[in-house]
Amino acid sequence: MSNSGAIGQDPAARVRAHETSAARTRNGGESSVSALTAARLILARDLKLAFRKRSQLVQPLAFFAIVTTLFPLGVSPELSRLRPMAAGVVWAAALLSSLLALELLFRDDAQDGTLEQYALSGRSLTWLLAAKTAAHWLLTGLPLALMAPLAGMALGAPPAAVPGIIASVAVGTVALSLIGSIGAGLTLGIRRSGALLSLLTLPLEIPVLIFGARATELAIGGAAYGVPLQLLAALAVLGLTLAPLAASAAVRINLE
Amino acid sequence: MAWTWFHRLASPPHIYRVAGRLTPWLAWPAAALIVAGLIGGLVLAPPDYQQGDGYRIIYVHAPSAWMSLLVYSTMAVAAAIGLIWRMKVAHAVAASCAPIGASFTFAALVTGSLWGAPMWGTYWQWDPRLTSELILLFLYFGYMGLRSAFDDVQRADRVSAVLAVVGVVNVPIIHYSVTWWNSLHQAPSVMRLGEPTMPPSMLVPLLMMLLGFTLFFGALLLVRVRGEVLSRERTASWIREALQP
Numbered sequence: 001m002s003n004s005g006a007i008g009q010d011p012a013a014r015v016r017a018h019e020t021s022a023a024r025t026r027n028g029g030e031s032s033v034s035a036l037t038a039a040r041l042i043l044a045r046d047l048k049l050a051f052r053k054r055s056q057l058v059q060p061l062a063f064f065a066i067v068t069t070l071f072p073l074g075v076s077p078e079l080s081r082l083r084p085m086a087a088g089v090v091w092a093a094a095l096l097s098s099l100l101a102l103e104l105l106f107r108d109d110a111q112d113g114t115l116e117q118y119a120l121s122g123r124s125l126t127w128l129l130a131a132k133t134a135a136h137w138l139l140t141g142l143p144l145a146l147m148a149p150l151a152g153m154a155l156g157a158p159p160a161a162v163p164g165i166i167a168s169v170a171v172g173t174v175a176l177s178l179i180g181s182i183g184a185g186l187t188l189g190i191r192r193s194g195a196l197l198s199l200l201t202l203p204l205e206i207p208v209l210i211f212g213a214r215a216t217e218l219a220i221g222g223a224a225y226g227v228p229l230q231l232l233a234a235l236a237v238l239g240l241t242l243a244p245l246a247a248s249a250a251v252r253i254n255l256e
Numbered sequence: 257m258a259w260t261w262f263h264r265l266a267s268p269p270h271i272y273r274v275a276g277r278l279t280p281w282l283a284w285p286a287a288a289l290i291v292a293g294l295i296g297g298l299v300l301a302p303p304d305y306q307q308g309d310g311y312r313i314i315y316v317h318a319p320s321a322w323m324s325l326l327v328y329s330t331m332a333v334a335a336a337i338g339l340i341w342r343m344k345v346a347h348a349v350a351a352s353c354a355p356i357g358a359s360f361t362f363a364a365l366v367t368g369s370l371w372g373a374p375m376w377g378t379y380w381q382w383d384p385r386l387t388s389e390l391i392l393l394f395l396y397f398g399y400m401g402l403r404s405a406f407d408d409v410q411r412a413d414r415v416s417a418v419l420a421v422v423g424v425v426n427v428p429i430i431h432y433s434v435t436w437w438n439s440l441h442q443a444p445s446v447m448r449l450g451e452p453t454m455p456p457s458m459l460v461p462l463l464m465m466l467l468g469f470t471l472f473f474g475a476l477l478l479v480r481v482r483g484e485v486l487s488r489e490r491t492a493s494w495i496r497e498a499l500q501p
Contacts, residue, residue: 182422186415190405199401200419203394204426207433214440235429246422249339253414 035124039131042118046135060101060140061147067093068151083156087217090148090155091209094169095176099198101140102180105132106251110188119255129251130244133181141173148216157220164219164229171232172212178239179204185250208235266343268485269494275478275485283475289468296461304458310374313367315462319469320364321385324392325427327357327473331399332424335417345481347413348488350420351403352480356473358396364389384438388431395423409488 050057071089072082082089109115109132118128148169149162157165183201187193211232218225264270297315304311331353338346368386369379380386402419406412454462489495 182418186402186419187405189411189415193405196398196401196405199394200398203391203398203430204422206391207426207429210433210437214437231433238429242425246418250415250418253411253418256411 033123035127038121038123039127042128042131043135046132047138050135050139056104057139057143060097061143063100064093064097064144064147065151067096068154072155079156083220086152086155086157087213087220090152090165090169090216091172091213093151094144094148094173094212095202095205095209097144098140098173098176098180099201101136102184102197102201103194105136105181105184106188107184110255115188115251116255119252125248125252126244129181129185129247130240133177133244133247136181137174137177141177142170144173145170152216152220158222160222161216161219164225165216168212168215168219168225168229168232171229171236172208172215174236175208175232175239176205178236178243179208181247182243182250185247185254188251188254208232211235266341266345268345268489268492269498271345272482272485272498275482279475279478282471282478286468286471286475289464290472293461293464293468296464297458301458301461302455307375310371313371315465317364317367317371318462319465320360320367321389322466323469323473324357324361324364324389326470327353327360328392328395328420328427329424330477331357332420335420338413339417339421344410344413344488345485347417348484349477349481350417351413352477352484354396354400354403356476356480358393358400360469360473361389361393361396365393382438384431384435387438388434391430391434392427395427399423 068089071085075081075085106115109118119125121128145166149157149165152161152165153159180201183197183204186200187197190196211228215225215228215232218228265274293315298312301312303309331350334346334350334353337343338350365386368383368389372381372383372386373379399416399419403412403416406415486495
């Protein structure tokens with residue numbers, strides 16, 4: 001397995017992985033592959049590449065764990081004091097680690113010219129970027145959702161709250177990945193964009209934080225969390241319809 | 257034929273001339289309205305039966321808050337026009353809006369917090385309006401930060417235009433989510449504009465201030481747009497003629 005890790009660092013391996021997944025896209029002729037098929041191939045390629053660089057997958061999760069650890073150390077070890085703030089802590093940490101993972105979304109592909117090829121491929125860049133964002137959510141949002149209950153329970157959430165925490169973080173990170181894809185697209189041409197990226201995306205993500213934290217809070221308290229979860233899902237759907245359009249516009253401008 | 261005026265707006269020398277000619281027509285009414293509104297609000301209007309003279313800060317606070325949103329919408333509309341019709345002047349307008357809007361937002365925050373000191377007993381409360389204003393200030397900062405990150409003006413224009421359009425879709429969502437968030441924790445404590453609870457002696461100066469601030473923004477925008485156009489077109493030949501006394 002260490003062997004495949006080494007290949008992952010090698011640019012040639014990136015190209016090869018790209019070719020195996022996208023060869024059909026290119027050789028199959030311009031018209032025979034629909035935008036949806038191309039999007040599926042990109043999704044498969046991104047997942048394959050990510051699993052060759054496992055450390056990049058684990059880092060946002062480790063970051064999430066560390067941020068949640070800071071709160072008991074900074075506030076108090078008593079669960080009775082931590083429980084009321086558990087939802088807020090989990091969500092703030094989720095927001096920050098999804099932000100951290102965002103830089104990976106387009107950066108490598110922009111550096112080696114893959115994004116340029118996507119833009120020139122004649123297929124809808126919106127679909128292709130939506131596929132990349134979907135891969136990004138599978139690689140960062142979903143693992144975060146699975147890890148969030150652990151953090152929540154460490155801060156005093158009862159085991160009964162686990163489904164509610166998973167559901168709210170899973171739905172919320174969809175919206176976070178989509179909003180983040182706009183920010184990542186906008187800052188594509190900027191070196192050392194980290195601070196600017198957070199300044200751009202965090203204000204736009206505040207509604208997600210509000211509804212997500214509320215749903216988690218209600219789940220921890222044992223109450224019905226349907227309403228905020230539905231509002232969160234509404235944000236995710238709105239993001240799904242509009243964010244890829246904005247992201248592709250931003251990427252296109254930055255590639256010019 | 258009917259659209260010639262719109263196409264002529266795209267020409268930098270034309271906009272430079274028109275903006276220069278229009279500025280006093282906005283600036284003087286703005287000054288008159290603001291002076292009259294201040295006299296009406298600070299001197300003539302009766303003190304509030306609950307808040308005494310403390311409420312008078314509304315004559316600066318409410319117009320600033322109103323402007324913070326109006327300027328953002330203006331910026332987003334100008335940015336969208338620039339994106340869709342690739343009109344450079346529209347991008348110059350959007351770029352000129354941002355610092356003005358950020359200043360109005362800052363003024364609304366400061367006056368809101370000063371108003372809070374006697375009314376709430378604290379300079380800061382997580383009141384939904386103040387919180388939305390704070391987030392709006394961050395949106396302005398993000399826009400200006402994104403602009404300044406690019407050396408190439410045209411790319412800065414178009415990238416920040418996308419952000420402005422995304423932001424304007426988000427502003428109402430942020431506002432309502434913040435209101436919803438706040439209503440869970442405390443009862444709304446701030447009076448609503450548009451409720452007919454204000455007597456005319458208080459309302460008329462407020463409306464004068466609103467209109468005065470809007471015209472003031474218009475005048476300020478024209479001056480800034482002229483500056484933007486000059487700096488963008490600094491190599492063009494028409495500038496020498498335009499600047500001849």
